[in-house]
Amino acid sequence: HPDLSGAQVLDWLGEKLNVSSVTEGTVRNYVNEIRVAYHIPKMTSERNYSTVPDLPMGQQLQVDFGQIRVPTTNGTFKRLYFIGFVLAHSRYKYVEWLDRPFRASDLIRMHENAFRFYGGMSTEIVYDQDRLLAVSENAGDLIMTVEFTKYQQTRKFKVYLCRKSDPESKGKIEQVVKYVKNNFAKNRTFDNLLDWQESCLSWLKRTGNYKVHHNTKKRPVEVFALEKPHLQPVSGTYIFEDIFDSSITRTINKDNVIRFDGNRYSVPRGTYRKGAPNIAYVETDTEYLYIRLQQNGQLLAKHKIAKGSGTVISDPSHRQREHSKRDQLIEQIKGILTDKEAANWLIEILSNQYPRHLIDQLKVVQSVILKYPAFIDEALNEMRRLRLTSANDFRDIAISLEIQGRKKHIETGTLNEKYKALVAPERKEDIYLSVLQGGANR
Template sequence: MEKLHLFMKVHQLKEQGFKIAAIAKKLGISRNTVYKYLNMNFNEASEWVLSTGCRVKKLDIHRDLILSWLKEHPDLSSAQVEDWLKEKYPKIKIGSSTIRGYVSDLRDIYHIPKMIRVRDHEAVEELPMGQQIQVDWGEITVKNQEGKPIKLYFITFVLSHSRYKYVEWLDRPFTTRDTIRCHEKAFQYFGGIPKEIVYDQDHLITVSENAGDIILTGEFQAYKQERGFRIYLCRKADPQSKGKVENVVKYVKRNFAKHRVFPNLESWNEKCLAWLKRTGNYNVQHTTKKRPVEVHALEKQHLTPVSSLLSFESNLVNSITRTVHKDNIIRYKSNRYSVPLGTYRPRGDNTVYIETQGEELIIRADLQGEILAKHSICHGKGELIKNRQHTRDRSKGIQAYKETIVRQFKDQDKALKFVNEVALQYPRYVRDQFQVIQYAITHFRLQIDEALAVCIKEQLWSANDLRDIAQHLTRLKEEKDVEAPASIEAKGNSPATTVTAVTRDIEYYTKIMRGVS
């Protein structure tokens, strides 16, 4: 009866002289619906209303699911409902207009209104193929599996002609190095590099506009010169200059991320790539009326082919960071990989660098530093890949373990004193502490005795302190070895051009460890 009542209201307003657009706006319906009602007489409308009452709709089997989504998230769009249905039922074949109509009917029946925000944009001419990529950053707060809010950050790229998109997420703010790495992955995803890239005045890439002579950050300036693209800077939230990527930022937030539960970063990025393939780059774009994936197949032929890895930073693409968790593992592509016990530090920096070489995952303490672990890459999900050397040594008791450690020092009396004090300080974590000591002995053998002497002198009874001091002494020695040849060459130079670097004694750092300023 509601539709019959609407039919009569349309005819009444038309008789009163209202235009089609005014009737549609006044009744909150589309102009096509107004035309449909005006082309019917009362008998035809009555028969049509009766037929719709008993008609079975394709989406009726999903009615309860869609209704639960709308009740939980009243601002959910029909486009997002469509994507969620496709994600849950990959083989579903239902048109976008069918879903829009069904969602609209559910809102009317159950009185679930939706707020609509309208923003005016001025039309701009389409750019030629391969001409431009627009880049922007975004952030959104979602809930994890425990229901706690977590803030996520993302970077978006869109080819201006085809509207083909790429998105990558982080659980921390982006750095310039992250930005460069994501550019490389986007170029690989697009199949080439455009002539121009558009940004707003973001601190990650620019220092100052300098009256048109743009000053870029050091890292990004080197990257721009290496890749050879032009840069165009515009104001923030400028729809005339980069409205396409601003729309993508909103699209990613509202269609992909909104109301989605965050499991972990790797899974989130995997789901986003699947969303791009399924929805973001597949659905017909409203302005061009074409699918971005189909237009991109032509546009990528106009992009400059992506060369090999960057000469100034060959590991930008392969090397990415991960966080060491308290159980001494890192997560990579939905699996867990072990690192040596003692790698995790409760009050320290737990960032490590990973890279892949074929089927091998390599974990490093620093970008070019020592290798902490190597693992064969697991292609499953939810697996724990653990190296036996990364576990506690349970083959012998604490006393035997202590004796093994002490024998490896030159001054065994000092070593025995140190391990006894460590055992007193950390009775619950004796094995873990001994494991860290053994790690320090293995990796910093030449400086381990000097580090032991410093710890005893400064009364630093912790295996982590022993390891850090030994590592610091090793780095100092390496720097001196590098500087030695240069100092020999400098002897012939004039005193005015000789510069001596200021060095600090090891006591300076041990005071900092003890909290003494």
């Protein structure tokens, strides 16, 4: 990376090795010495700017877009897109990334995220003439896109669109875009968007908003603490559906959490499904985050919004396991068997004998109960008497009892059918007496 700056090397030392004992000047001098020793030139470009007076606290927020191609973990390159916000007075920054071009809905959602990040909004917001915002300048009469017009009318902030020949009016945000590209993104390896965004927020905290600004000679985070009370309050009950169709969505991760504003919030165990879209819809008010699986659907989870970042907010009830297949089978079997003591014995003996295949054993028991309901109690008693320990034994006994019962029915039925037409003749009692006396009465 021949284009690395000393400032970026210092940030990487802090991020990857937690180095904090060296100054920026020391790193810059060392990098310059390496360039001289190994003949590594650094490409530079110049652009002339004029000084713009500092604005009052809370008056102006500047917004602009950027994009950069970065290497990925699979050896290819990927183009990433970002939007940058900076408060003109304190130089306090916020950045959000996407791995695709922005849509109007993304722009509005990221404004909301930025307002939450700042804890308020400025009186006016300065933009470049981006197609997501403006259709045309119309000789001074601004014509904005329908989506952004509705949003701006709801939030009631003033919009100032830079003229194409007036880059100095938003010089601060252009410096931020350049700073994000060169100090954070350049030569950084991309794996996934969530980790990339988390790394960017950490970079803002560690470097972007903490490092002393070269013009103000102050740390943006310290000046922001003074500027924050001057920001306009933002209503926390903003309904996105009033502005555009798609709500804020978040991906449900494998560990059943979603990421929101740098923190992770739990959803009930089992919400994540392999092969499913795993998308959650989120809304917020002044205190709480609401999570649903469908727009305007049943509430899935509710969390108090955490302050700061890097926190896992978990509802203890979300960690409880749902009734497993095993538990369901056990409940069904116990509910059907009339002898509860024998039922408990059966479950216990199968659990001890077949811990790894208990569900398979329980399924055999369930099948026997459904096929041979008239013989299950007798089969269970016989199984206990013989001290057998397998559901297959229980099944074989039930089958045997069923076969025996069928044979008895067949034998009884055949005997009656064979002789039912024959009627025994009625005889007088003296006939039997005559037989017993040797026929003397004949």
